[in-house]
Amino acid sequence: MSQVLDAYQGIAELLQERHRQGLASDALIQTLGPATALDGIAPQSVDAVVMDPPYYDNVQYSELSDFYYVWQKRTLSDLYPGWFDDEVTDKQNEAVANPARDGSAKGAKARYEELMQGIFAESRRVLKPEGIMTLMFTHKSADAWETLTNALIEAGWDISACMPVESEGGYSTHQMNMASAASTIFIACRPADRSNRSPSGWAYEVRSKLESAVRECLAEFEVLKLNPVDRMIASWGRALRVYSEHWPVQDGDEEVPPTRAMQEAARVVAEEEVSRLSGGLVTVDDLDAESRLAVIALGINGLGEFAFDDALQMSRSLNFHLQQRNGNYRVSDDLVAYASAGDSERAAPLAIRGNKLRLFKPEERAAQRLEHPQTLWDLLCGLIVLYRDGGIVAARNYLSTHGKRDNAALRGLLKVWANECDEDDLRREALLIDYEL
Template sequence: MMQASATQVEFSAGSLISTDPPYYDNVGYSDLSDFFYVWLRRSLRDVHPDLLATMLVPKADEMVANPYRHDGKDGAKRFFEDGFRSVFTKARESSALDYPVTVWYAYKQAETNEDGLKSTGWQTLLDAMIRAGWQITATWPVRSERGSRRISIGTNALASSVVLALRARPRSAATVDRRGFIAALQNDLPAALKALVHGQIAAVDLDQAALGPGIAVFSRFSTVLEADGSPMTVGSAIARIGEVVDQVLNEQEGDFDATTRFAIAWYRQRGYGVGPYGEAEQLAQGRNVVVQALDRDGVLTSRAGKVQLIKPAELSADYDVLTDLHISSWEALHHLIKILEGAGIAPAGEFLRAALSRDDNAVDVDLVKELAHLLFRVAEGNRWTKDALSFNTLVTSWQEILDAARAVPAPTTSRQGSFDFEEVDVS
């Protein structure tokens, strides 16, 4: 056990490194730890005299962007960036080549610079790793954050962390231009996004998690050149990754049935609000569906020239997933939300079990989950908070619902009844 600054410590050759680095200026852990340190020092100073030699926790070398200690905001930014670059450069020189370095992140802090691009502690971390010669080779979302923790109450805090796996980038790595970088993103991101969507990652975390595979593409090149010949920054790369993520997710809409494609398009324009029949008819014609049929099927209401998608809470309680002749991913999703919010996990699992038992295999669980992710993005982009919460709750509960659906139903016990015999005269 030792106490030392990460920028000063000498890593031994072949070190295995796993780190959850500081969150830029989000949390000053040294100040926070003083609350506990004074009591630990009283009770354990004789046991760990070197670790507890100071009156309070050392703070000057703490690698956070603290303007009070480093001559203002600019000085704090330089201190943080220089420190990170130094740490990852040392780690590259001494880490075990046969094993990756793992880095945990779960950042939300962001600012906007004069170009409209976001500048974050997350970007600073990525820039430090890439400039130090690291390539990001894998990302894994990990459910690590407790939803009931104090920092999450009333906030849109992350439900997951993401672990980055780093390996030393070959010195012979290629240089590519902006067009080549985007082409590589378009080639690699579809499969990576599908894996994220089908994994146990909350919808609210998808954008952040999707940066991992995108940055993996960016970091495998020695340099990505902009149109003017200048090196592309991490901030610019993240903007391009976001554009390709949106493009890929929009293209995946083609996997859905016609009813669902219509409902997605209408939801984008109106949410669950009212819109004119003529507008709905135009959308329906382009997707080979009929508005009146969608009304009969319980997807929307069409009355007096006005059309409105039916909210989950307003769906019929008498709906039978086994007898619906025209079931869609949209209907399956919305009935699941209604049941989950009204009755809980077990009844939602029973509904999904019944849906999967249909002979026509009309319900694809992967598509239903993909739809929840897609609608969350639409709702969040339009600040429809209640809708976004419903879609995100379904995604975060998905594995439990699946487990309930796949569980063998408990056998029903019946009691032997008595037979009534009618006396018949056979003489």
């Protein structure tokens, strides 16, 4: 109740100055209709367009609204003639991705892009040449961001600024102890002037600028204390700003899609994250896919659970697949496996329960996988288990057997484990192993 009252008070304060000046209250106009056709608004007459668009497939607004609509129709239809003529809310013109309504995920993506492009084009028509459009967007899906960016660019906009702003409370019931995106990305756009713009080269022009922009934004975001998921999404915004400024972007004869810019941003974020967690002792290039995701998972929530969707998004951004593998398997550079928590042979590094993942502790991993490690993370788990069984001599022999006696990256992983695992006994054990090695 206090939040609702605060919101209404803030809105009322925006109008106080107009009342003091004796200006007519009818300067505030409220209309109902599709945003793809802003009838009655003259071209180039608007100073700013402020938009909080539908977040792709996150919420099916009209279907949820029907519950309220039927009651509002009974009580408000006489006050707002024409607003409640339909039996239920309009579904046809709703700009959301709804696979059930549009026949498939591909159809829903196309429909959302079509409607958003129409909305952005109409917004550009009514905006003054020096005007600005701002958006708020919260979504962890690369598909959602790609679709929104395509719609913006095709409608004639450049992204001029991006900044994460806190939009979810840390004690929100669907955010607490989760790695979900708790920040909304605030996007500012300007009408694009592409009359003299020629295609930009990805390899020699755009990629280096994009990398610099992402590294700069990560330094800026330090004060915001974003979780790794939010850092990833916020970096997409900066990458897409560079991309839109240079659009169209080409790599040879092929056009570069927005997802390429987002993948490059994800690579830079992963590099920075691994380097931060290890104190510069480990780089992304030192790690295989499973070890890379294990390190980032530690940084997200220690040994606690995190959302499967977060891991799925990171896997897509870093170009590998998440697959369930119960039992032993052979690893590859494009695969990260997870297993059921109750599986008797837990070769995979990740455990799944419902829609949550967590890292298996070393003692939970399959003995065969640790005896014949395939990844650096396997070696770390094997090292810890052997140290418990036979002390530092057994641990050294284990590393020597696998040719990793003086491996700097493995020592770096051990430090990450010590710094990020959230159990004091495990932390002390890791520090002691590192000291004795």
